[in-house]
Amino acid sequence: MKQADQYAEIRAVVGTIPRGRVATYGEVARMAGLPGRARLVGTILGRLEDPSPIPWHRVVGAGGRIRPRPGSGALEQRVMLEQEGVEFGIRGRIDLGRFGWEVDAL
């Protein structure tokens, strides 16, 4: 399998995250068929062009925490998520039990 396909797969998975929900880097990697490549997901999202159709803001760190990153996008991400209805608790944490992606299984 070519790496270009894996990149596409990751972008596809991120694009599948429903509005108002979030997924962790690790989850995205696993669903893209690349377990253990959480960092790769972050790397790819960071290489996306500014105006990208990919909802990168729906990808957060483990435990529903916004991961610090170069630039001031972290703040933007939080704002966008709040606009989609995602609630942030104290300390800026997201309750994955309610806003996580694969929570419908209940």
Add this chain to the structure above:
DNA sequence: ATAATGACTTTCA
């Protein structure tokens, strides 16, 4: 081919 880097995660003090 070796070394450094990073939008990650988990473990331990």
Add this chain to the structure above:
DNA sequence: TTGAAAGCCATTA
């Protein structure tokens, strides 16, 4: 609960 350290893995230099 918070912060530091190590583990992991593909990309870059």
